Amino acid sequence: MQENILCIDLTTRTSRVERDPELFARFLGGTALGTELLWKYVPPETDPLGEESALIFVTGPFSSLFPVATKTVALFKSPLNGELGETHAGGRLAMALRDANIDALVITGKSPSPTVLSIENHRVTFASARTVWGQSSSASERILREYAAPDGRKGSVVRIGPAGERLSPLACATVDGARHFGRLGLGAVMGSKNLKAFLVFGTGGPLIADRGAHRKIYDAIHDRVVSSNDMKKYHDLGTAGNILPLNAIGGLPTRNFSQGFFEGAQALSGEAFAENSLVQHMACAHCPCGCIHLAALREPFAPFHYRTTKVPYDYELIYALGTLLSLSSPSGVLALVDAVEKEGWDAMGLGSVLAWASEAFLAGVVGFRETEGLPLRFGDQEGYLEAVRRIRSGSGAFFRDLERGVVFCAKKYGGESFAIHFGGVGAPGYLTGENALITYLMGVRHSHLDDPGYSTDQKLLGHDIPLEDQVRSAVRDAQWRMVTNSLVTCLFARAIYDEKIVLEGLGALGLAWDAEKLGRLGEEALRRKYAYKIACGADPRRGAIPEKLFTVATATGPVDRERMAKRMVLYAQLVGLPEEA
Numbered sequence: 001m002q003e004n005i006l007c008i009d010l011t012t013r014t015s016r017v018e019r020d021p022e023l024f025a026r027f028l029g030g031t032a033l034g035t036e037l038l039w040k041y042v043p044p045e046t047d048p049l050g051e052e053s054a055l056i057f058v059t060g061p062f063s064s065l066f067p068v069a070t071k072t073v074a075l076f077k078s079p080l081n082g083e084l085g086e087t088h089a090g091g092r093l094a095m096a097l098r099d100a101n102i103d104a105l106v107i108t109g110k111s112p113s114p115t116v117l118s119i120e121n122h123r124v125t126f127a128s129a130r131t132v133w134g135q136s137s138s139a140s141e142r143i144l145r146e147y148a149a150p151d152g153r154k155g156s157v158v159r160i161g162p163a164g165e166r167l168s169p170l171a172c173a174t175v176d177g178a179r180h181f182g183r184l185g186l187g188a189v190m191g192s193k194n195l196k197a198f199l200v201f202g203t204g205g206p207l208i209a210d211r212g213a214h215r216k217i218y219d220a221i222h223d224r225v226v227s228s229n230d231m232k233k234y235h236d237l238g239t240a241g242n243i244l245p246l247n248a249i250g251g252l253p254t255r256n257f258s259q260g261f262f263e264g265a266q267a268l269s270g271e272a273f274a275e276n277s278l279v280q281h282m283a284c285a286h287c288p289c290g291c292i293h294l295a296a297l298r299e300p301f302a303p304f305h306y307r308t309t310k311v312p313y314d315y316e317l318i319y320a321l322g323t324l325l326s327l328s329s330p331s332g333v334l335a336l337v338d339a340v341e342k343e344g345w346d347a348m349g350l351g352s353v354l355a356w357a358s359e360a361f362l363a364g365v366v367g368f369r370e371t372e373g374l375p376l377r378f379g380d381q382e383g384y385l386e387a388v389r390r391i392r393s394g395s396g397a398f399f400r401d402l403e404r405g406v407v408f409c410a411k412k413y414g415g416e417s418f419a420i421h422f423g424g425v426g427a428p429g430y431l432t433g434e435n436a437l438i439t440y441l442m443g444v445r446h447s448h449l450d451d452p453g454y455s456t457d458q459k460l461l462g463h464d465i466p467l468e469d470q471v472r473s474a475v476r477d478a479q480w481r482m483v484t485n486s487l488v489t490c491l492f493a494r495a496i497y498d499e500k501i502v503l504e505g506l507g508a509l510g511l512a513w514d515a516e517k518l519g520r521l522g523e524e525a526l527r528r529k530y531a532y533k534i535a536c537g538a539d540p541r542r543g544a545i546p547e548k549l550f551t552v553a554t555a556t557g558p559v560d561r562e563r564m565a566k567r568m569v570l571y572a573q574l575v576g577l578p579e580e581a
Contacts, residue, residue: 006105034073067222071284089175110194118199244266335385354384354402366413433554439453
């Protein structure tokens with residue numbers, strides 16, 4: 001790593017390169033380094049959508065140098081819940097930043113007009129976005145490819161759709177073909193800065209201290225990725241393979257978390273998609289796995305005429321726009337995914353608010369007056385597609401409000417008891433038990449990616465693990481993920497990047513780390529994130545489990561209030577949260 005931080009000011013249309021070797025030596029890169037930059041450039045009192053806010057994108061020492069080290073970490077203050085915003089995306093961005101000799105990218109200020117940034121090495125060009133402003137995320141990518149480097153090099157295109165332009169806190173940013181900075185509203189922050197997109201190209205190359213050692217480790221990791229079972233699931237069925245196993249144990253959220261099983265699960269299974277709809281596998285740059293699955297959506301637009309679109313799918317999309325809404329038609333789910341993809345929303349966020357709206361309509365909390373005659377009913381594919389069209393067009397106050405998220409809508413219209421969210425973020429798709437719920441509540445991203453809670457729940461189906469051991473295991477894993485997310489590796493490769501491989505990889509790159517130092521990094525990075533959240537007024541200990549979830553059976557049984565309170569206290573102690581005032 002060259003330890004280069006490229007800082008771009010949209011207000012003054014200037015850029016500069018900063019170097020901070022001590023910061024990189026202490027925090028490596030990725031999520032740990034990005035958190036320190038967040039403290040520096042986005043103090044906790046910052047307005048997430050204000051001109052003084054910033055967007056931070058960070059790679060790590062392993063990025064594009066080892067297999068499946070494909071992610072870029074984005075940090076920002078979230079306009080959805082007003083606290084730590086963090087999301088990771090694959091595609092070609094990490095590779096492009098590496099080629100451009102950029103280890104961290106910081107974007108501040110606000111452009112006076114819609115803008116596209118073109119970043120080639122350390123040279124930044126500011127161009128008008130008039131040709132793509134208002135265009136869908138998909139169309140914008142096709143148009144912006146015209147900006148490709150003249151020698152044919154493949155760079156990376158990061159852009160928002162119309163949802164980000166409208167400053168929807170559910171807006172994401174799409175990277176290249178089908179990867180996303182998905183959750184917590186990064187797209188709205190880009191929109192608030194009049195930043196439609198940025199492109200990254202580079203002509204540099206990686207610097208490797210010991211090429212022989214690097215090659216040996218690279219080959220060992222590559223062999224495990226392609227030849228072992230460590231990542232076979234992700235290549236074959238992808239995460240969509242979770243549908244049937246979760247349904248079998250009662251852990252598949254259905255009809256806004258009313259139950260953990262879905263009668264239409266077979267039709268939405270990874271097996272069914274693979275057999276009937278799958279047309280292409282794709283991979284992020286420097287990944288031999290190929291976990292990205294694309295399905296064909298065939299739609300008639302005139303007699304005997306059809307439009308065929310390649311639509312990405314995975315477990316989270318099928319859950320959020322399928323089982324959560326009680327939709328069992330694969331084509332219906334794909335049509336919703338395609339609409340969400342073009343508009344540039346976070347699919348889980350939009351699915352959560354549509355599920356709330358459906359239950360609110362069913363309960364009489366909202367009615368035809370609010371929906372202007374459109375019924376919102378579980379299982380009604382055409383009704384949901386029409387709702388999405390109305391949200392997109394801004395037709396009616398209720399539909400405009402829906403893209404502000406489930407917390408906003410429940411507070412305005414009622415139905416807070418069945419607004420399923422954690423820390424203001426729509427829930428991930430695992431109704432497995434208390435370990436998953438404590439992850440959503442206490443995790444730094446309110447995500448199933450923060451620790452293996454949902455996996456621990458499933459282990460409880462065959463084993464008796466003391467509660468204290470369950471929580472200790474979750475915290476240890478959360479701390480270790482701070483390490484791998486600082487390198488930055490994909491969490492799909494978490495079984496491969498153990499401590500031994502990580503230390504050998506760092507050594508091959510000339511970085512002198514040991515197990516004790518890695519452990520301290522994980523602990524400190526996690527504490528720094530919690531400190532930022534608390535400074536924003538978001539102490540996880542004051543969060544609450546959605547009341548509805550105390551009345552629903554999970555895969556491991558009912559949720560117990562006393563046990564959950566005990567878990568929260570122990571989790572907070574183990575991660576080192578300060579005593580409450």
